[in-house]
Amino acid sequence: MMGFALAAGICYGIACLMMGVVMLSGLVYCVIVLGVFSLTQWIIGLVLESVTGKRPAWLFSETAFTVEVLLIVALAVGYACVPLHPARMKAETVALVxxxxxxxxxxxxxxxxxxxxxDNLVEALSGIRVSHVFTTGREVLEQAQNRKAGKYYFYDGSGKLVKRIAVAPGLLGVSNRQDGKFTWYDLDRQDREALERMIRNLDAAESRCRTEDANGEALAALRGSFRYGEGTYWFTVPEFRAEEWNIELSAFERTFTKTVLKSSGYVMRTGDETGTGYFLTEQTENRAWQAGETYSFRLEDRTYEGVYCTVTLDGSEFRLDFPDPAPAYRADRDNPVIYYIC
Known part of the structure; x- marks a missing residue:
């Protein structure tokens, strides 16, 4: 019982101390604010008196202080609540990141x-709305400032810095200088996760673009080598500029069907049967393609909607369409396979 009373007394004492600190802080704040208001009105009064020769009647009045308080409160609320777009940029001014x-x-x-x-990254950043940081501790801000990951530098075509952006847990940092400190803003978790997810997707898209740039001529040469005749395809493998590459040949099989009652000719059901066929699978599985060599494969006794060549270069896929096969191999909705039921 004595221990409980002692603990309660300690908690009460701490609560009173904290209350005292809060009241003292409020008192100091009020004194500072009133001092600033008084100084401001005194300066305004001196200016007006020197111009008009009369001392303003409203100077140091209750009305003047009330108006100033309301104005300061409105500015503070607007500063804290109005959404900001500090990462907004014009896409045409950014050449690279x-x-x-x-x-x-x-x-x-x-x-x-x-x-x-x-353009996609600039558009995503320009659409993010944030607010000023009020509650984040100094230690967290310093850790975010010194954090090496998640910082992006935006440059124009002449190499001049447009903006510097940092993404940290719950924070978005913005700076207009190469080595300047970031101004930090509160960032919603959903916005941060969406931005990080988009950057990952853009990394994959950028890798694909670079791979396509390096192998554009080879892909065009491969597509230009496609030949078809009487159910057989030929193509020549070019030299690709990639550490890992492979080719997969496939076709989308489709057969339109009609189920008919033989005795009356009544159509009971229409539908289709689909599947995927693969060719030269041994070369694909063993990555046994040889640059400069011509390969061929023949369609099976089925009907198809398309025949494709998928080239994988360092993880990026590029699909090329072979020429359409002869009508006998193409899926035809108007000439379905008929199944009769007695």
Whole structure:
């Protein structure tokens, strides 16, 4: 019982101490605010008196203080609640995006340099609404400031910095200087996760664009080598600029069907049967393709909607369409396979 009373007394004492600190802080704040208001009115009064020769009647009045308090409160509420767009940029002013690994246009390969990927990232950042940081502790801000990951540098076509962005847990940092400190804003978790997810998708898109740039001529040569005749396809494998590459040949099989009652000719059901067929699977499974060699494969006794060649280059896939086969091999809705039921 004595221990409980002692604990209650300690808690009460701490509560009173905290209440006292709060009241003292409020008192200091009020004194400072009133001092600023008084100084402001005194300066305004001196200016007006020097111009008009009369002292304003409303100077240091209750009405003047009330108006000033309401104005300060409105500004504070607006500062805290009005959404901001500090990361907003014009897409046409950004030519490439670097990260902490390459912090300048000439320091290595940019994170994003293809127009569509740069535009998507700038658009996503420009649409994010944030508010000023009020509750985040100094330690958290310092950790975010010193954090190396998640910093992006936006440059224009001449290599001049447009903006620097940092994404940290719950925070968005913005700076207009290469080495300047970030101004931090509160960022919703959903917005941060959506932004990080988009950046991952853009990384994959950028990798695909670079792979396509390096192998554009080879892909065009492969597509141009496609030949077809009497159910057989031929193509020639070019030299690809990729560490890992493979080719997969497939066809979408489709047969339109009609179920008919033989005695009356009544159509009971229409439908289709679908599937996927693969060709030269041994070369695909063993990655046994040889550059410069011509390969061929023959369609089976089925009908198809399309025949495709999928090229995988360092993880990015590119699908090329073979020429359409002869009518005898094409799926035809107007000439279905008929199943008769007695």
């Amino acid at each position: 670097c990260d902490t690994a390459q912090t300048a246009p000439d320091s290595g390969q940019a994170r994003f340099s293809h127009r569509e990927n740069v």
